[in-house]
Amino acid sequence: MLEKTTRINYLFDFYQTLLTPKQRNYMELYYLEDYSLGEISETFHVSRQAVYDNIRRTEAMLEEYEEKLNLYAKFQERQQLIEELQGKLTDQKEVLDSLERLKDLD
Structure with missing residues (x-):
């Protein structure tokens, strides 16, 4: 898990400017500030599932950017x-x- 977190943090550093403000906010809170999905959902007044889905889609996007740009x-x-x-x-x-x-x- 730590290896995945480290990789996502690096990918986020490299590609965050390609993300929407909402994606950046969720990723920053989840990966950099160590907020839980519940805390993020309360902050943005959305469901925990919506936060989870957004973070997973954003992770997939970061991996796609890395695949193309390296x-x-x-x-x-x-x-x-x-x-x-x-x-x-x-x-x-x-x-x-x-x-x-x-x-x-x-």
Whole structure:
């Protein structure tokens, strides 16, 4: 469940401007503010089922946008490359530090 929530949060970050204000409100309250379906339904004076249906349809829309645009997938690829580069930089720094220590022994 946490993995799904994290994915939806990222998709929402990338594609929220493509949603209607109502969809954005429901998603923000449900995923970002951790409101229950009942709390959202009370806030907007609609049924709990209406909120549930809207959130599920919006999730499906976000997945469709990702399928077509791949912004989240590209973001993940960049993050992986950054981690790899950071690892290589750390390795290089360790090598340079070792060389510096050897130089100081001379």
